Amino acid sequence: MRSFWSITLATLTKDIRLEWRSKDALNAMLFFSLLVVVIFVFSFDPLAEESRHIVGGLVWVAFLFAAVVALNQTWARELRNQVLDAYRVSPAPANALFLAKALGNFVLVSLLEALMAPLFVIFYNLRVLGPAWQLIPVALLGTWALVVNGTFFAAMSLRTRSRELMLPLLLFPVSIPAVLGMVAGTTNILTGENPAHFYIVLLLTYDVVFTTACLALFETVLQAE
Amino acid sequence: MKRAFPILAVLTAFLLVCALYLAWTAPTDALQGDVYRIIYYHVPSAWTAFLLFFINFLASVQYLASAKPSTQRAAKWIVIAIGIVGFIAPFIPQVRQQLPVGMYPSSVATTALIITALYFLIGRYFPGQDLDVLAVTTAEVGVVFCTIVLITGPIWARPVWGIWWAPGDIRLTSTLVLWLIYVSYLVLRRFSDSAQTQKLAAVLAVFGALDVPLVYFSIWFFRTQHPQPVIGGGGSIDPGMLRVLLINWGAFLCFAFLVCWSRFRLEKLRREVEEAEALESLLEPAGPAAPSSKANVPLGRGSQ
Numbered sequence: 148m149r150s151f152w153s154i155t156l157a158t159l160t161k162d163i164r165l166e167w168r169s170k171d172a173l174n175a176m177l178f179f180s181l182l183v184v185v186i187f188v189f190s191f192d193p194l195a196e197e198s199r200h201i202v203g204g205l206v207w208v209a210f211l212f213a214a215v216v217a218l219n220q221t222w223a224r225e226l227r228n229q230v231l232d233a234y235r236v237s238p239a240p241a242n243a244l245f246l247a248k249a250l251g252n253f254v255l256v257s258l259l260e261a262l263m264a265p266l267f268v269i270f271y272n273l274r275v276l277g278p279a280w281q282l283i284p285v286a287l288l289g290t291w292a293l294v295v296n297g298t299f300f301a302a303m304s305l306r307t308r309s310r311e312l313m314l315p316l317l318l319f320p321v322s323i324p325a326v327l328g329m330v331a332g333t334t335n336i337l338t339g340e341n342p343a344h345f346y347i348v349l350l351l352t353y354d355v356v357f358t359t360a361c362l363a364l365f366e367t368v369l370q371a372e
Numbered sequence: 373m374k375r376a377f378p379i380l381a382v383l384t385a386f387l388l389v390c391a392l393y394l395a396w397t398a399p400t401d402a403l404q405g406d407v408y409r410i411i412y413y414h415v416p417s418a419w420t421a422f423l424l425f426f427i428n429f430l431a432s433v434q435y436l437a438s439a440k441p442s443t444q445r446a447a448k449w450i451v452i453a454i455g456i457v458g459f460i461a462p463f464i465p466q467v468r469q470q471l472p473v474g475m476y477p478s479s480v481a482t483t484a485l486i487i488t489a490l491y492f493l494i495g496r497y498f499p500g501q502d503l504d505v506l507a508v509t510t511a512e513v514g515v516v517f518c519t520i521v522l523i524t525g526p527i528w529a530r531p532v533w534g535i536w537w538a539p540g541d542i543r544l545t546s547t548l549v550l551w552l553i554y555v556s557y558l559v560l561r562r563f564s565d566s567a568q569t570q571k572l573a574a575v576l577a578v579f580g581a582l583d584v585p586l587v588y589f590s591i592w593f594f595r596t597q598h599p600q601p602v603i604g605g606g607g608s609i610d611p612g613m614l615r616v617l618l619i620n621w622g623a624f625l626c627f628a629f630l631v632c633w634s635r636f637r638l639e640k641l642r643r644e645v646e647e648a649e650a651l652e653s654l655l656e657p658a659g660p661a662a663p664s665s666k667a668n669v670p671l672g673r674g675s676q
Contacts (some may be wrong), residue, residue, distance in 0.1 A: 196601040296579075301574065316559050320552040321579050324586040326672030349590050356582055364575050367436065 154239050172220045176213040176259050182207040188270050198271040203279035203333035214256050218297040219311050241366040249298040256290050276339030288350035289329035299361045302368050325353045382609045384630050387623035398616040410528045416621040420628045424514035430491050431507040458484025504570040509635045518551045518653040549587045553580035558572035
């Protein structure tokens with residue numbers, strides 16, 4: 148039997164290669180979040196000073212919705228040709244599959260954020276007043292918080308009717324503390340009025356708690372049929 | 373057991389009427405006037421809802437743990453460890469200093485013991501699938517009580533605070549998130565059509581329970597606008613009012629118990645019927661050849 152990490156890596160490279168060739172999820176996400184940005188620009192027409200206070204919320208709302216697009220595709224792909232059933236009966240550890248899927252989504256959503264962040268800067272004339280480097284840990288930890296629970300709940304909603312609708316209904320309530328941490332942390336860094344350390348610690352705690360929970364319970368969800 | 377139901381129903385109705393009368397005749401608050409009387413509904417509903425959600429969490433954990441004997445044993449020892457640590461830790465001076473003002477070590481220790489006892493009592497009286505029936509029952513009734521809390525809160529806040537809702541307030545936000553999580557729990561149960569709904573729902577309940585402390589932590593340093601808890605929270609309350617509040621809580625608990633009981637029976641009956649129907653459809657293809665097979669199907673309780 149191959150080791151845990153080699154299985155994770157194999158699944159991860161397979162997913163990324165599939166995505167690279169088709170670019171289904173990425174294109175949909177990019178266009179979707181572009182639309183959200185444009186709609187926000189039309190709805191609010193803020194001054195540079197005001198925009199610093201609201202843009203933290205707008206950015207993360209856009210990414211949250213866009214991430215749902217990618218997360219919904221994660222497992223749907225495996226349903227074709229009964230790949231998931233094959234995985235279920237194979238001796239490979241379930242958590243390897245979960246980690247690979249979560250990492251794949253993490254790469255995808257991070258890429259989206261890297262591509263979309265400049266657009267926010269342009270549309271809202273942003274200039275960061277706080278320590279800008281802290282945006283990186285907030286973004287990475289926040290993305291992982293969304294993606295780890297999102298991957299888990301996407302697997303859970305596979306077993307429900309109207310699956311694509313179920314994912315946000317399950318994901319958003321549980322994600323509230325993470326979203327709050329991301330939004331408040333980003334706003335604090337942009338305005339430079341308060342330190343954002345508390346929110347980085349909060350996101351880190353959230354990530355540790357829910358990554359552990361996901362790894363502990365994923366096998367139950369995968370085998371539930 | 374069944375005969376106790378109408379007796380309890382009459383008793384609950386009597387208690388609720390008494391509680392209503394007492395709530396109207398309790399001393400008027402010096403600062404707020406008559407508006408404050410809503411706490412006799414708000415606070416008992418909140419306590420009842422939290423208790424029900426907690427029972428739901430314990431039942432869900434036990435349901436998940438009961439899948440394998442090894443996890444069941446591990447969960448048992450973890451709960452025992454939590455009980456022992458929770459009982460001893462508050463009396464250690466270093467930990468004692470960390471407790472919020474007005475929270476006594478003895479009350480924390482008692483709570484830890486009650487949690488452990490509740491876990492084992494639930495396991496003892498609700499074996500197997502009953503755990504899941506208990507979970508769905510408490511979640512549904514809990515959502516109803518939580519809704520009452522969320523409706524009566526703003527009604528009180530508008531005249532007293534001048535606003536309907538205080539965004540960022542620690543208690544308000546965590547109650548709202550709790551309500552949202554349990555609504556999504558019920559939605560999952562409604563939409564899931566696999567035979568493993570129970571397991572998925574139990575997993576979601578565990579996630580929700582992990583989430584609530586994080587919500588509480590995430591708004592830690594926002595100053596709360598909500599009044600301090602009147603019992604064990606440093607607030608003070610007139611003994612006359614406290615008595616009325618506790619009687620109201622007793623009435624609400626009885627009422628919640630009554631509703632849970634009948635919902636529990638209903639859910640069990642529903643599952644029995646479902647099982648019987650499934651069995652019947654299994655036997656159906658052999659129908660013409662063996663017409664007597666239908667008579668053997670235990671179709672509910674009607675014939676007994």
